Amino acid sequence: MAKLQVAIDLLTTEDAIALATKVAPYIDIIELGTPLIKSEGLSVITAMKEAFPDKKVFADFKTADAGALEAEMAFKAGADYITILGAVDDATIAGAVAKAKEYNRAVVVDTIGVADRVKRAQEVSKLGVEFVELHAGLDEQAKDGYSIQVLxxxxxxxxxxxxxxxxxxxxxxxxxxxxxxxVAVAGGAIYGAEDPAAAAKALKEALA
Ligand SMILES: O=C(CO)[C@H](O)[C@H](O)COP(=O)(O)O
Known part of the structure; x- marks a missing residue:
């Protein structure tokens, strides 16, 4: 069964933990969004893992360079997954994968901004990444005519x-x-819902 990942694009640790507390029963992976990590720093990763030790914590770093170094930062803070951009050099992805092996964690490649997402997904899968995120970011989604059908x-x-x-x-x-x-990743559909727990539950049931 596909896993459900909640993307927490909120800006404080307090709000992120409050949301995760509501939706945890229905969620497999807790994603800490890039703006959240930039706002709160690595401490939000540690706080989330301590609060939910049984969940996978996904640090959406969107790393573009120094893959090994940034992966080590994320893993030391408690992340189970880090994202590396698919648009960058294979060496950056390979460096993060090597660190993931050392820490027994995993790398996810984010294809945001990549023209041929399927081709790149097939290429980077050979580097030992856990899975590849076929991703249209928030700005791409806001463009006229965007449809998730392409993904x-x-x-x-x-x-x-x-x-x-x-x-x-x-x-x-x-x-x-x-x-x-x-994995199905849902951000706004959960954190923007009037009842995030009900929204997460409905998504989880639809995946069953
Ligand atoms: O990584 C992201 C933006 O860069 C988002 O977390 C991702 O797009 C999922 O959020 P949503 O379901 O709201 O589109």
């Missing part, structure tokens, strides 16, 4: 383990599931 079609054809991120919600979750993605 769903890409996941269906990827042939390597992928997640989908970019507007996953209750209307798209059935197609996300059908695509074979190993």
């Amino acid at each position: 769903i079609d890409e996941a269906t054809n990827a042939g390597v383990p992928v997640s989908i991120a970019g507007g996953v919600n209750i209307n798209s979750i059935a197609d996300v599931k059908k695509s074979g993605a190993v």
Whole structure:
């Protein structure tokens, strides 16, 4: 069954932990968004892992260089996963993967900004990453004509383990599931909901 990842794009540790507390029963992976980590620093990773030791904590670093160094920072702070950008040199991804092996953690490649996401997903999968995030970021989603269907079609054809991120919600979750993605990432559909727990529960049930 595909896992459900909540992307916490809030700005304080307090708000992030409060949200995670509400949705934890329905969530497999807790993602600390890039703005949250920039706002609070590495301490938010440590606080989240201490609060939820049984959940996977995903640090959305979106690292562009110094993969080994940044991976070590994330893993030492308590992260189970770090994201490295797919648009960068293979050496950056390979450096992070080597560190992940040392710490028994994992690397996820984020394809935000990559023109051919499927081709890059297939390439970086050979470097030993856990899975590849087929991702349309918040700015891309805000553009006229954006549809998550493009990510769903890409996941269906990827042939390597992928997640989908970019507007996953209750209307798209059935197609996300059908695509074979190993993880469905939902941010705004959960933290922006009037009842985040109910929203997470509905998404989790749709993946079952
Ligand atoms: O990484 C991100 C932005 O860069 C978001 O966390 C990701 O796009 C998922 O959020 P949403 O479901 O709100 O699109």
